Amino acid sequence: MSSLPYRYIVGLEVHAELNTETKMFCRCVNKPFGSEPNTNVCPVCLGLPGTLPVPNREAVKKTILVGLALESTIPKISKWDRKHYFYPDSPKAYQISQSDMPLCVGGHLDLLAPDGSVESTVRFERVHLEEDAGKLQHAAGGVSHVDLNRAGVPLIEMVSKPDLTSPEQARRFLQELRLLVRAVGVSDADMEKGQMRCDVNINIAFEHEGTTIKTPITEVKNVNSTRAVERSIATEAQRQYDEWMADGPIRTRTNKLTSGWDEDTNEVKIQRAKEGANDYRYFPEPDIPPVAVYELADLNPKTLVKTLPELPNSIRKQYAKEVGADLESILSDREEIEYFKQYIAEGMPAKVVANWIKQVPDFLSVAQDGDVLAVYGLIKSGDMSFSAFKEKVAQFTADLHSSRERTAKDTAQTLGLLQVHDENVVQSAIAEVIAANPQAVADYKSGNERIIGFIVGQVMKKAAGKAQPAHVQEAVKAELAK
Ligand SMILES: [Zn+2]
Structure with a gap:
């Protein structure tokens, strides 16, 4: 149990860039990294006058898939809104986002214990779709450059309810969400590349002279690693508690504070009092009609739900006990998940498949139809030991694939791997x-x-x-x- 004098109240707003071919409202290639600055741009994403945005169906579909994976409700109608703010990375001076009618409402994600049972459940407010901003690059001499290759890249925002009760739990939740969007196949969610970013809402509750105190919320923006999420929460909570105890201005403040996380100094830097929704002057986007997803064959959630892959928690519930620690590393790799499910479906025990994925990955990645089961058959019958196979796996693969007529047993014989039994x-x-x-x-x-x-x-x-x-x-x- 925690010995801290307060309880954490934490919610995360997690952004993930979708891996669509093109940007959100134009046909520019969705490639925010690895190009010359300002080359993947057009009049629409440069915000030039007279252009019209056209929503990307693939992005809408991928957002709905995330909602379905979180068991959100997908409303009949969803609409687009302009969110106004002035900043050099936003050429239109507004962002097309979704305010009161997002694509996905509610939902939840379970955090499981090592044995596969549900440890805690984190609920969601919503999942909505918007466009990313460009990127400022600060050069020497106080000069800043703007690169708009990222402007207009489809971005989902997944907003949790303040259900998180510890820094460690928040870190695990973010890791789990990253695993989920990867498993669904909608984002690479690489936090180092900024493909997944997180704003953390933190306040604390504690008993003081017979009443329960809840401090005002601080939003820590752009926390860009799972470790930083954990540390920023612990740091900011303690700061709020110390400020309160020191009789600081926190006692009379009612609005939310916005701050940034400084990775180098481990400090939360308070920036400004947060704009309320009024300050953003949301209003409906006049150039894009609302979307009725159930009326569009390719976006109908009732059809899309059938295309969802098996999710990490479902795999854990079936195999966590049997496989143990290797399962977590398999779940972080889509290809390994595929091998895992394929060979289990073909009759191999989960524990054996997990072991092979870790010990002989190269063999699995080049194996042809039937190879894996043939080798497993030899091992199971005692004709060959796994350790002998593993030791010569490269030669084994080369010999087996040297001719179509070669069987696994021929190869084992040639390489002297067959165990005699007289x-x-x-x-x-x-x-x-x-x-x-x-x-x-x-x-x-x-x-x-x-x-x-x-x-x-x-x-x-x-x-x-x-x-x-x-x-x-x-x-x-x-x-x-x-
Ligand atoms: Zn464009």
Whole structure:
């Protein structure tokens, strides 16, 4: 339990850039990085007079998919609004966003314990779609340049309710949300590239002279790593508590503060009193009609929900106990998730598949139809050991693929990986070992089952390379049961 004198009340507003081909309201390529500045631009995203925005259907579809993954309600009608602010990265001096009628309303994301059970649930206010701003680059001598390659890139905003109760939980929530948008396939969500960014709303509650105090909210903008989310919450909460206890101006303040997180100094820098919705002068975007998604075949949520891939939490609920820690690293990679599900569907145990994904990834990535199951068959039957296969996996793959007629068994034979099993040799070895170890046999018969490992070891030694451990174990048990 926390020994802090206050409770955290935290909500996150998480932005993610969608991985569409083109920008949100024009046909410019959606490529905010890796181009010369101001090359992926056109009159629409430069905000020139006389241009008209046309919404990107793919972006609307991807937003709805995120909403469906969070089990949000998708309203019948959604509309666009202008949000006004003056800043050099916004050429129109407004951003096309969604105010009172977003594409997705409500929803939730569960945080699971390691055994797959639900530990906590974080609810959402909404998920809406808007356009990203350009980027300022501050050069030497007080000069700033603006790059508008990012201006107009589709951006979703996922707004949680203030359900988060610790810095650590907020970090996990953000990680989980990142995993989810990647699994749905709508964003790469790389925080280092700014493809996913987060504003953190923080206040605290505590008991003071018989009443419950709740401090005013501080919004910390552009917190750009999961670690910074955790640290900014702890820092700002303590700052609010100290300020209150010092009888500071926080006691009479009612509006929200906006601040930034300084990664280098670990400080929250208060910037200004937050604009309310009035200051943004939201009004309906006159150039784009409202969208009725259920009336459009390609955007109908009832159809889209059937196209959702299996989500990380569903995979965890089925396999977390069996697979353990490897599962988390598999869940962060879409290709690994595909292998995982494919080979389980083909009949391999989840634990084995997870192990192969970690130990022989190159084999899986070039495997042809049936290869993986054929190799697994050899290992399962005891004809080849996994460690022997792993040791020669590169040669194995090359040999197996050298001709269409090669089978996994041919290759194992060629590379000397087949484990011989000579039943006559094994039987006489068992007879000798039993005769030579009456005490071990007596122990086994009186209930010490672990002694069988010793007996099998002795038999393997005597059989000298002509026995497979799995078969020997069975044969020893059968013999001792007589
Ligand atoms: Zn454009």
